Amino acid sequence: MSEVLHLENVAKTYNPGTPAAVTVLDGASLTLAAGEVVALVAPSGAGKSTLLHVAGLLDSPSSGMVRLLGQPVEQASDAARTRLRRDAVGFVYQFHHLLPEFSAVENVALPQRAAGFSRADAAARARELLEAVGLGHRLSHRPAELSGGEQQRVAFARALANRPKLLLADEPTGNLDPETSSRVFEMLLDLVRQTGLAALIATHNPELAARMDRTLRLDQGRISEAA
Numbered sequence: 001m002s003e004v005l006h007l008e009n010v011a012k013t014y015n016p017g018t019p020a021a022v023t024v025l026d027g028a029s030l031t032l033a034a035g036e037v038v039a040l041v042a043p044s045g046a047g048k049s050t051l052l053h054v055a056g057l058l059d060s061p062s063s064g065m066v067r068l069l070g071q072p073v074e075q076a077s078d079a080a081r082t083r084l085r086r087d088a089v090g091f092v093y094q095f096h097h098l099l100p101e102f103s104a105v106e107n108v109a110l111p112q113r114a115a116g117f118s119r120a121d122a123a124a125r126a127r128e129l130l131e132a133v134g135l136g137h138r139l140s141h142r143p144a145e146l147s148g149g150e151q152q153r154v155a156f157a158r159a160l161a162n163r164p165k166l167l168l169a170d171e172p173t174g175n176l177d178p179e180t181s182s183r184v185f186e187m188l189l190d191l192v193r194q195t196g197l198a199a200l201i202a203t204h205n206p207e208l209a210a211r212m213d214r215t216l217r218l219d220q221g222r223i224s225e226a227a
């Protein structure tokens with residue numbers, strides 16, 4: 001098994017030491033291997049987003065260990081952590097978070113531009129990914145000129161632009177109608193499986209969870225394997 005992400009005994013308390021302290025994660029552990037597509041299910045407010053932020057190095061745990069691509073993250077400098085996140089992790093959110101004033105191709109090219117690729121190389125990669133999600137005919141459209149499912153497909157393409165090793169998705173089709181959600185989700189799964197990524201995909205939808213390799217349940221701060 002080629003480990004991509006490992007969390008061990010991770011705890012996260014917001015506002016520690018104050019009357020507003022909230023402990024969200026409390027001994028959470030998980031391991032994701034390359035090529036695995038794993039569903040994350042949790043009751044609302046149980047800490048799904050917090051877990052994805054910690055796993056994607058957007059937030060630090062209060063205690064415990066996070067290892068990404070074999071590198072323990074705690075000891076890394078902020079700069080090294082940012083680099084690792086940029087190079088190794090792709091994020092997809094429930095709402096696409098595309099930049100409204102940029103075209104589809106420009107949105108998808110942004111991560112590669114930020115990573116130092118030339119405008120031409122980043123645009124070529126963006127076009128290739130947009131073709132892969134069936135949007136080769138919508139390259140110059142801005143987000144407002146695309147349907148909800150199309151916007152989300154642009155967001156998938158953007159998440160994959162830097163060839164990440166880990167994809168983290170928070171209800172990636174949660175704002176779409178059930179039929180579009182199912183279709184667009186299938187496309188995301190196909191893409192992920194083609195690339196051999198490890199993916200952790202939060203969903204409230206049991207049908208979508210059932211299409212993944214296994215399901216992890218987050219409850220009361222801990223993670224367990226669902227039957």
Ligand SMILES: Nc1ncnc2c1ncn2[C@@H]1O[C@H](COP(=O)(O)OP(=O)(O)OP(=O)(O)O)[C@@H](O)[C@H]1O
Pocket residue numbers: 014015022024042043044045046047048049050051
């Ligand atoms: N920055 C913060 N400061 C204080 N409390 C926070 C902060 N962020 C989240 N929380 C609290 O932590 C808990 C978990 O939040 P989180 O957003 O991780 O939940 P979630 O499982 O993603 O929820 P949902 O499924 O409803 O989106 C919530 O009770 C929330 O109020």
